[in-house]
Amino acid sequence: MNQWDELQRAVTNGRVSRREFMRRAAALGVATSIASGVLAKAGFAQTPVKGGHLRVGIAGGSTTDSLDIRTYTDTTMINISTSIYDGLVEVDAKNQIQPELFETLEPSDDATEWVCNVRKGITFSNGKTLDADDVIYSINLHRGDSTSGAAGPMRPIKDVVKMDTHQVKIALEAPDADLPYVLSDYHVLVVPKDFTDWSNPIGTGGYKLENFEPGVRAILTNRGGYWKEGRCNLESAELSVINDDAARMQALLAGEVDVTHRVVVPLVDQIEAAGNFELVQAAAGYHFIMPMMCDKAPYDNPDVRLALKYSMNREKLVQMLFGKFARRGNDHPIPESDPYHNNELPQREYDPEKAAFHANKAGLGPKDVILSASDAAFNGAIDMSVLFQATAAAAGINVTVRREPADGFWENVWLKAPFMTSYWGGRPAATQMLAVAYQSSAPWNDTHWKVEAFDKLLADAKATTDQAKRKTYIWEMQRMLHEQGGALIPLFKDWLDVHDVKVKGHTPHGMFDLCNSRIVQKAWIEA
Secondary structure (H helix, E strand, O other): OOHHHHHHHHHHOOOOOHHHHHHHHHHOOOOHHHHHHHHHHHOOOOOOOOOOEEEEEEOOOOOOOOOOHHHOOOHHHHHHHHHHOOEOEEEOOOOOEEEOOEEEEEEOOOOOEEEEEEOOOOEOOOOOEOOHHHHHHHHHOOOOOOOOOOHHHHOOEEEEEEEEOOEEEEEEOOOOOOHHHHOOOOOOEOOOOOOOOOOOOOOOOOEEEEEEEOOOEEEEEEOOOOOOOOOOOOOEEEEEEOOOHHHHHHHHHOOOOOEEOOOOHHHHHHHHHHOOEEEEEEOOOOEEEEEEOOOOOOOOOHHHHHHHHHOOOHHHHHHHHHHHHEEEOOOOOOOOOOOOOOOOOOOOOOOHHHHHHHHHHHOOOOOOEEEEEOOOOOOOHHHHHHHHHHHHHOOOOOEEEEEOOOOOHHHHOOOOOOEEOEEEOOOOOHHHHHHHHHOOOOOOOOOOOOOHHHHHHHHHHHHOOOHHHHHHHHHHHHHHHHHHOOEEEEEEEOEEEEEEOOEEOOOOOOOOHHHHHOHHHHOEEOO
């Protein structure tokens, strides 16, 4: 029996720890993926372990961050919030709705009303018992003239009515078979009725906030007795904001953090060679976008939008910067993995001649195109912008790249610059993605795409459960965005996280990285 066979037998029989197994496997030159597979087959360390301190190196934090759930725009605050609060429903790794503080959701025959039962026996961190009044108040935080990122998708809610202490009815302006997906929005978290003191958060989550320095760190401690079986096993966690991509990876390699995300692709080989880390990769609706505001010059001219779309060499971009971890986009937000993806749309190719034709037709000037770019949006945003600048130049289009600071990017640049780099994490339902980013009334409509015919198609798609009809509506919306919209979407990228082998429970999820922004809730440290 060789050393590898003996090591496999030892771990199967419980004679070596998981950490020791991974260390010795690496010394034998066994790939991390193969060693992890052996552990999975052995059923080793699959039962969560209580205790331990998790150190997360996280991007997407800013000194302008607020604990107000309505303001969240990026990863840091979302991960903090899912540790403190619970939502009404949760999207699982298979893109299915799972009950959270709503135990059940039952639609009327025409999906204009939903009766929802509030889970009983749940307490907030201040000792209050959860009831229907808390749920109604929490939903209403995102309605009316709210500035919440969920305000657009929540606008069709006509009323939320208390049926009894643990039951509510949600009445809609129009049918929506996808309402549970709307309620899964990461802003829609539950706080006590009349709660306003955001600097001292109160939630039903498994952790309480001990320390918060915006754009620097957050420290969370377990408050005990969390109601979800198998969740919230850590004694404590610290989320350290490291926005610089290289610095975040080096912190991991140096053992300063246990887990991180947005892995820099050129460092993948180095991370795998180290032997004591595991990559977590998930194909997703996560896409990079260069939104052009359709009501701001020069982007209010459809020919300018087409000129810039044809100026992007998507294939070269994927090959040079992201390799096997990305796929070309086609200027609409629905990924190939979505059942409603329009696979009959021709892939837009790099075409300098077409780009020049549309630019000349629009009378595009040499100083007209200013692209605001920052790696705060995604790692590689600056590199992508410089590549775009070069490929556009081949079409005779001058692009000025304005480099924006990472700190304050989401507060000062996003939704303000008429042409910029950004990203969307995708949404579990196609109608939800199209509503939150492209519906005329959506607060986060970053392309200012406001087309009545599009809104009508979206309403029709949400109102029907006939899959064939729904498909025709959603396909047509993708076609409209592809041909006329202000979204230049060059690619879809896999989520790519990495953790020390002692971290367990960190698994792929197509919605967001870091366990769908629930890393503190789901992970544990191997004893």
